[in-house]
Amino acid sequence: MTCRVIPAATVRRRARRKGLVACLIPLGAILLGAAAYAIDPTELPDPVLQQRYLALTHELRCVQCQNEAIADSPAGIASDLRREVRDMLLAGKSDDDVRNFMLARYGDFVLFRPRFAPKTAWVWLTPGILLVIGAFVAWRIVRARTALVPLDNEPLEEDFRR
């Protein structure tokens, strides 16, 4: 009777592959499940309203779980705020009405895209100021280097002539 000897490395590799498959199945199930599970099942009767609703709920920050939009958060307060947005849109309020409603209650922090006001001006101006400073520094470096070029080149050309 022959006994096929399987090298230990192969056994390990097969076991590892099996382990990998075993891991992938539940992972796939979780990912598919996540796609099917939506935090916010709200459907507004009018597609235009639905679009505005989605835009607004993605623009408003969940105040409790601060780096999520209210559209993505399972927190109770987020669902309450989504209900406010829905009711205001159904009542014919404008997007700005909704934003101002939230601003008056929760402050500038609630908007992922802050408005331009004295308190929030630096948020908008700093990148521009940094860009100007950067451009100035780059211009100075380039100018300093171009000034060096003729001085560098002259002895080189003479070397070639010789």
Add this chain to the structure above:
Amino acid sequence: MNRFALPIALFALLVVVLAIGIKHSPEKGIIASPLIGKPAPQFSLPSLTDGARTVSTTSLRGRWYLLNVWGSWCGTCREEHNMLLEVRQSGIVPLIGLDWKDDDAQALSWLQQLGNPYEVVAVDREGRTAIDWGVYAAPESFLVNPQGIVVYKCMGELTHEIWEREILPRLPKQQTAKS
């Protein structure tokens, strides 16, 4: 100009910006209320202990009060409860409860078991009044003056330290002398 001047200036600026950031980091999670200095949002809600009665901001006009947002589902509220009982005992400022998104029966048994520190409790089952007050996590407490202006907001547990450092100094002398 010294070629190190600009990098050093930028570095100094970065240090200042980061220092400010670190200094404020403990309060990062706390959102400053835009309500401070503004009239308290109006409400008219049923009372928890007596369904026939309503609690309204108009009936609270003319005196100081501390509006405490709580719920029987809220763990920190339980930790805060003894402090609230002490505040009631002191008689310095009346506590008005706002029972936020709670079950009435559970809220009532909470008060029965732990003691009732509130003069009256307004029931906000839907959570709409809480939104008007900019509430986002219980407990929260708002100090309101006799003109109906929100003077101070305490995010989270009302501690002895906050009571002494933030609430007492804001109350008029004759009020705090009551104790």
